[in-house]
Amino acid sequence: MSDDAEGQHIRAHREFFRSVLEGVYKVMAERFRLSDVTIRPIGSGGSRLSIPVVIQGSNEKGQKVRYFGKIMGSSDLLTARTIQFFKNVFLQVNSMDPMFEVTKSAEDMARHQHEMLVAINKLGIPTAKPYGFYPLNADIWLLVAEYLDAHPISSIEDLSSENLDAVFGYLKRMHDNDIFHGDIKPDNLMFGDVVYIVDVGHFMKDVPTAQKKAYDLACQIASFLEYLPPGEIISIARRHYSGKELRAAADYIDLVQSRMDINFDDETKKSLLRLMRSKIGLRGSKKNLGRS
Ligand SMILES: Nc1ncnc2c1ncn2[C@@H]1O[C@H](COP(=O)(O)OP(=O)(O)O)[C@@H](O)[C@H]1O
Ligand SMILES: [Mg+2]
Numbered sequence: 511m512s513d514d515a516e517g518q519h520i521r522a523h524r525e526f527f528r529s530v531l532e533g534v535y536k537v538m539a540e541r542f543r544l545s546d547v548t549i550r551p552i553g554s555g556g557s558r559l560s561i562p563v564v565i566q567g568s569n570e571k572g573q574k575v576r577y578f579g580k581i582m583g584s585s586d587l588l589t590a591r592t593i594q595f596f597k598n599v600f601l602q603v604n605s606m607d608p609m610f611e612v613t614k615s616a617e618d619m620a621r622h623q624h625e626m627l628v629a630i631n632k633l634g635i636p637t638a639k640p641y642g643f644y645p646l647n648a649d650i651w652l653l654v655a656e657y658l659d660a661h662p663i664s665s666i667e668d669l670s671s672e673n674l675d676a677v678f679g680y681l682k683r684m685h686d687n688d689i690f691h692g693d694i695k696p697d698n699l700m701f702g703d704v705v706y707i708v709d710v711g712h713f714m715k716d717v718p719t720a721q722k723k724a725y726d727l728a729c730q731i732a733s734f735l736e737y738l739p740p741g742e743i744i745s746i747a748r749r750h751y752s753g754k755e756l757r758a759a760a761d762y763i764d765l766v767q768s769r770m771d772i773n774f775d776d777e778t779k780k781s782l783l784r785l786m787r788s789k790i791g792l793r794g795s796k797k798n799l800g801r802s
Pocket of ligand 2: 697698709
């Protein structure tokens with residue numbers, strides 16, 4: 511690119527972001543009565559499907575308040591679609607049914623995220639309280655939610671078995687209420703006073719419950735493999751899920767391993783699958799399993 515063309519490109523880029531930011535200021539002023547608003551991107555690794563931001567400002571009483579904002583536009587939609595498509599193809603070449611929805615617009619993406627956070631919140635599971643979703647301009651949407659003072663799993667020094675037990679209990683509660691997350695991964699689990707489950711994926715309509723449950727469970731088990739031995743994770747998962755459910759989840763472990771945002775090697779996978787598919791010790795009901 512020539513200097514001039516590059517200059518133009520950068521100017522267009524800046525212009526675009528300025529208009530997006532102005533949209534955020536406007537929403538925060540009109541809908542949240544917030545003044546002196548500042549917006550800061552949340553830096554965190556991993557593949558982003560949005561631009562997550564912290565929005566700070568003063569409310570009508572002059573108190574400093576913080577919100578979590580998520581800006582979703584057409585490039586995020588494209589990335590999300592590509593990832594969903596890839597997972598469906600992976601399932602199909604392995605003779606399994608595709609199950610991931612390909613969202614049509616940034617508006618649908620924002621609405622779905624909002625509805626799911628409302629549903630999860632209603633169940634009393636720690637997540638960010640959703641406040642609304644708003645158009646910024648043409649095809650860019652802003653989701654506003656409660657700001658959580660919490661940290662990613664990678665910064666937790668001592669992952670307690672209480673935390674792990676809680677998060678499997680939350681997943682089970684979601685599943686018992688017909689709510690399926692669709693994108694459990696380390697990046698979407700946040701640790702504070704409690705463990706929060708944030709963000710959501712999107713399953714296609716009409717996917718059988720057992721399959722959605724199996725995929726969520728596989729993702730959640732695998733999310734901890736970088737931090738804990740498979741045996742510890744499985745013994746806690748087994749307090750909440752039956753042997754049959756674990757075996758169904760095992761069928762999705764290859765797909766989960768193909769994800770860029772959940773990491774574990776083949777050796778770990780081998781011992782994990784052995785544990786997930788084992789029938790030993792799984793006879794009888796959950797109440798026979800110790801709560802150590
Ligand atoms: N309510 C929140 N408060 C503070 N930080 C959050 C909140 N929700 C998410 N985050 C942080 O921002 C990151 C991106 O948010 P997320 O909803 O997962 O967006 P994406 O769809 O881009 O993955 C998360 O991985 C987490 O680190
Ligand atoms: Mg996320």
